[in-house]
Amino acid sequence: MPGYKKAWLPGDLAAGLTVGILLIPQGMAYAMIAGLPPVFGLYAALVPQLVYALTGTSRQLAVGPVAMDSLLVASGLGALALTGIEEYIAMAVFLALFMGVLQLAFGLLRMGFLVNFLSRPVISGFTSAAAIIIGLSQLKHLLGVEIPGSNRIQQLVSHAAAALPDTHLPTLGLGLAGIALIVGMKKWVPRMPGSLAGVVAGTLAVFLLGWDQAGVKIVGAVPAGLPEFGLPELDMERVSQLFPIALTLALIAYMEAISVGKAVEEKHGKNRIDANQELRALGLSNILGSFFQSYPTTGGFSRTAVNDQNGAQTPLASVFSALVVGATLLFLTPLFHYLPNAILAAVIMVAVFGLIDLKYPRELWKNRKDEFILLLATFALTLGLGIVEGILLGVLFSLLLLVYRISKPHIAILGRIRGTDYFKNINRFSDDIEEFPEFLILRFDGQLFFGNKDYFRKELVKHTRQKGPDLKFVILNAEAISYIDSSAVYMLRALIRDLRRDGIRLLLAGAIGPTRDILFSSGLAEEIGRENQFVRTFEAFEHCRTATGKTEMERKVSTQSARPPV
Template sequence: MPAVFQTLFPFLRWFPLSRAKLRADLLAGITVALVLVPQSMAYAQLAGLPVVYGLYASFVPVIVGSLWGSCSQLHTGPVAMLSLMSAAALIPFASPGSDHFIALSVMLAMMVGVLRLFLGAFRLGAIVNLLSTPVIVGFTNAAALIIGLSQLSKVIGVPFPRTDSYLLDLWRVVTQVPQLHWATLAFALGAWLVIAGLRRVAPSLPGVLIAVVVATVASKLIGFEHRTSVSPEQIEHSSLLATVEAFDKARTRIDQLTTEIADLSRQAERLEQRGGHDAIKEAAGLRAEAAVLEHDLKRLKSDNTLRQVEMHATPLRAVRAPEGVLRFHADADLTEKAEHEPGLWRFSNVSNGTIVLSAGGAVVGDIPQGLPSFELPKMEWGLVPALLPAALVMALIGFMEATSISRAIATTTGERVDTSKELVGQGLANIAGSFFGSYTVSGSFSRSAVAARTGAKTGLFAIISALAVVLVLLSFTAYLYHLPQAVLAVIVMLAVFGLIRIQPLIQAWRIDRVGAVIGIITFAATLLMAPDIANGILLGVVLTVLHYLIRTMRPRAEIVSRKADGTLGGIEAHRLQPLSQDFVPVRFDGSLTFINVAYFEDMVLEAHSEFPRACAVLVIGSGINEIDASGEDRIHEVARRLREVGVCLCFSGLKHQVMQALEKSGLVDELGREAFFPDKETALEMLQERCAGAAERAGAGPRTGGAIHTPVAG
């Protein structure tokens, strides 16, 4: 088969499919589907989307990622990390769960897909090397904590306020612990016991699916949701009604502001495309107006989340009036002997003047039945620059996850993983998925591990798992109505807390303390900057690059002498006596380029100043891998300055490419070939003879200039 077909259609490697392969893939596909369905719904909620969008993201992207990926056992679909990053990137621009938020989630998936496809097509996957191991570990640990603890509100059944400070929001959740819903907590603990227990006792059983089925049945049997819709006249609590009214008005205003900001951005973009001084000026005015509205929008959202917490903290008791209508009073206003319906009621929602109260827990609710329709993603070009940094980080993080999973699996299967092809496959999966209502996806470690463990042979297993999702969308969504959201929260928490690793940072501390500190800073910054967690890893990347530049600007350079075992070592680090006062050997472990030539000059001149009697400075250059024009020019300058005081600049052990560059520049002839030695031992021996003879001839008086004129031995 021509190689071009293998490149364009990598899934052709699956064929021919034997009966044994088909059987193995069928079993693996069904097993993965049992994990995929509940996981995808949980991760969709983490992304701020209705649960059905998790199922949409488990259909087309799974198939495309499998067909065009390079690892047969990698399963593409919703993952916890990118779900949280997607929500964090979009919350400043739309309310979670709203139509605008859904449209932006799909648009972000398209952006991430295009970036990954670009990186893969031009084989730029090496850019992920900017993410050092300590930075990745620090970011992953912080993100896992953020993801896991963000589910705490669902576990105890209280609102989770969303403001600009994740830690402050989390603290507000903790302060609501006295108002926890015991039945919700019971479902969460029960799901945790089932999933964790089956993992230990019977790991072959689908613990996640069993927990979902049992919890859904139990929720329906006991009427866990227990909601009612009432009119404002039925609530005998004036302050609560006032807060509800303010909440509803603010939410309406939030929707209006979101629309106005989008319109202003589109108008400004059209003016900027038109060009011209007046158009650009008008566009700047529109941008400024949009910025003011964005500030108001952010304030309204913050105020409304706090109102939601306040309303939930106001429990009500239901009292049946003589006419049979339920009226809801503040719990504190009723005496113990007053006749009232059992249970506490709390505010849940308000819509079109009707207030929804709940005495139970939160469930998944209605899930639209049917497959996602084909629809072009709605691109809001005015938001593309604002979302681009987050999209780039998501593209790199998702790529890093997918390739690390693929390589881990490849160590057992022996399959070769092509990172560029994997980038192309992941990019196409996100692009194709965005046309079918999918948000950002990537390779899943847990589902890929299940596939490898159950013996998947080709990517056909992923297609089988996607067909199982299709079956759920067509026939079983109605049965998921009563699934408690607390169970989905536990699924997320168990998945992400397993990502937390401390040992790599401890190991990094032993080897590279600066790198370890950068990892710790990344961890702290990600927590502090949440929900904008992409900024945390960007800070880590910037610090890593700065650390690398500083190390490159100041490579290891030291005056050396003999250690007890005969090898050379730094005289300061090992407290050694100098080899001689007549010459000074200096080791320089770095390429001579524009970024560090100033440091090279300082190091050589400082060595000469410490040994003023020396007639030569020897640069042990076996660690110099390259030299540029700035390096050559600086050597010329340093050699001239030393020659003026009668000191020769010498080199030993220069690599072929460096020596060749110096010969082409004429510097070898200028310094004299006797100033270049093939290795350091020869250089030390020859300089011992030369400089000792020069010192005897010069006596105690100062040298008056010129290079060493002792003939070269041999």
């Protein structure tokens, strides 16, 4: 605040008021997704915003309830045998505390890198599937009938199909009209909050026409006043049951916040986001929010975009948003008595179906088939098995794909391009390559460790056999080898002995400093021989062809190490 500029105030005020108004219908709608009374969406939009404004590093990030986390809450708590709505609310609030403690701990331990394990194909597939499940979960409010909840698409569709004959037509008509109004305003009047217009129009229609007497379900009485302070109820028997969902929420919520925060950061090119401080800020927001009856929150995509578009310059915009929500809780809750559930369902459906990404999967299909399959698998597993199972299996498969890739790195057989000292992949420059029967020159593009050492040896032996009895020299270009573990060191020792037994000399070219340090500390450099280590592939090649010795500088650079030899 000491450095606050008066010129920022109009933008912060406009953005704060706009986001605050948007938060009211969105927060109530997202609380319904979580299986909570609508007022808890307003509670979640209050204290966490204020805490993040004081502790976060993004100037535009709008923190509050979001669709994805709300569905995760419903999915996680729905699997527990809870006795009633009071226990359900208590567990949702405790989940915010549990999730916040994990985020704060990760932040203090500087573990912001954990979000890197959520690859973009996994995130895209999970988000699109979750959006479909969230949208279908609102059919009961749109159709005006009771439909058993589920986070598996096959059950949702079958339950909805069975309930179709009982559809309440006035409710369906009102919900479809709400969707049309919100979508139309988003297209034709994008600066106006269409969800708020839908809420106002729907509430007036029910109040003036008395549709609540005709069977249209409404929100009913919304408790007035600010949330009371209180410590979340701690049930130690539930901690182990809630840990998987709390951990998933902590990581997913952090991923959402950091991704949208970085997107805004890249747009403005300033105010760098501190990933670990973001974890701490989100953790504190959820911890302190749980003391005021908030359920899990994070940075929202749509609200942050609105915040930025309306000129937010500092976190003071979030303070103004919280004031709008607070004023609503204090003075305006009676206005929401006649708010129809079908309109809140319309707000949710329009918001979440915008999260379905079709462009990115098409790009992967054209360029990266393996990642497209990963995206598709995560999408299908999330739809068929459930939200938590889908994201966890998606992460597992992405790690398996990573392990597979690093277990079989790219190996290039090199040849000299005619008239130059360049050595390039013979498959890429086949028309311009000179090959020599007495030489096998290869480049290994990856770390050499226990997971790929056997693959490396197998490929090298295969190519030595293909060369035949004329082979005299194997030159390993080690420019891309940044690490060699102890298992690979033992493999190389055995390989060197086998090659020498067959009358083949192994030479090493281009090893970088950290690799040379490992070679010398392990004693492998001496087994290879200092005379067989070179800075460039061309130098090793010419040395073998002409039998010339290395210059003093070539010898010094090729065998330099920060570690003394053993």
